[in-house]
Amino acid sequence: MSQEIWQFQNDITYLTLPTWEEKGARIIFTSRHTGHSQGAYMSLNMALHVGDYPEAVLANRKKVLQLMGTDLSHMVCCQQVHSNQVAVVDSSYAGRGSQHYEDALPSTDGLVTATPGLVLATFYADCIPVFLFDPVRKVAALCHSGWKGTMGLITTKTLEVMSSQFNCQPADIMVYIGPGISSCCFEIQADLADKVLSAFAADDDIIISKQKRIRWDLKETIRRCVINFGVPESQIIVSSWCTSCHTDYFYSFRKEQGITGRMAALIILAGGKSNEEP
Numbered sequence: 166m167s168q169e170i171w172q173f174q175n176d177i178t179y180l181t182l183p184t185w186e187e188k189g190a191r192i193i194f195t196s197r198h199t200g201h202s203q204g205a206y207m208s209l210n211m212a213l214h215v216g217d218y219p220e221a222v223l224a225n226r227k228k229v230l231q232l233m234g235t236d237l238s239h240m241v242c243c244q245q246v247h248s249n250q251v252a253v254v255d256s257s258y259a260g261r262g263s264q265h266y267e268d269a270l271p272s273t274d275g276l277v278t279a280t281p282g283l284v285l286a287t288f289y290a291d292c293i294p295v296f297l298f299d300p301v302r303k304v305a306a307l308c309h310s311g312w313k314g315t316m317g318l319i320t321t322k323t324l325e326v327m328s329s330q331f332n333c334q335p336a337d338i339m340v341y342i343g344p345g346i347s348s349c350c351f352e353i354q355a356d357l358a359d360k361v362l363s364a365f366a367a368d369d370d371i372i373i374s375k376q377k378r379i380r381w382d383l384k385e386t387i388r389r390c391v392i393n394f395g396v397p398e399s400q401i402i403v404s405s406w407c408t409s410c411h412t413d414y415f416y417s418f419r420k421e422q423g424i425t426g427r428m429a430a431l432i433i434l435a436g437g438k439s440n441e442e443p
């Protein structure tokens with residue numbers, strides 16, 4: 166299966182998956198370039214909750230949504246609290262969190278929809294974005310998997326919701342584990358490593374101990390959860406990009422010591438509002 170590619174369109178540089186677009190889901194993962202934000206948020210900061218000027222964030226969001234042929238009124242955001250809670254959303258949620266963080270879905274880190282034209286959105290600076298798509302049932306999902314969400318099996322929970330609510334079959338589902346902090350940079354303390362090893366006992370190679378540094382391969386941990394659910398390995402794409410290694414393209418919470426912007430992960434099902442399931 167082909168991999169993520171960079172595209173430059175309407176003055177925006179982003180990662181996307183042409184193979185998914187052919188099957189009916191467009192995805193975008195933004196870079197940090199060519200936006201309106203200044204200082205530490207330079208320049209395409211997509212998140213309202215990080216201390217940037219809201220006017221700049223909204224201008225950035227509008228610019229990216231325009232590229233997708235849509236606008237803020239079709240965007241749905243969740244508050245991203247490192248939980249494993251997943252919400253099913255339809256057109257009645259359109260616009261939630263798009264202009265104000267306060268009305269984003271509370272206590273939620275995963276979004277699932279079967280509504281064409283609705284833009285699911287989550288935001289990142291090192292945590293791992295997981296994009297999910299069932300081209301048979303026409304269902305799209307996104308979840309935010311930092312280390313806490315990964316420990317809470319947020320990706321497995323999202324797959325369970327796709328399965329229970331929309332009858333998605335694991336054999337049909339496609340998964341893109343997007344850019345985030347990779348095993349080269351995600352150093353953790355010994356006490357957390359112990360917890361990881363007891364939670365994922367069959368996968369002890371996800372923890373790498375070398376020269377007194379302990380590192381955790383979050384993307385590989387998520388990939389194994391997806392395989393364990395039954396998704397064929399050939400339908401899983403893992404991003405080669407580490408956000409901490411590449412602050413020239415991405416924001417990195419760790420590398421930039423907390424004060425920085427966020428990239429957006431966005432997914433939209435093709436087809437327009439008229440095709441919505443009752």
Ligand SMILES: [Zn+2]
Binds near residue numbers: 347348350408410
């Ligand atoms: Zn790295």
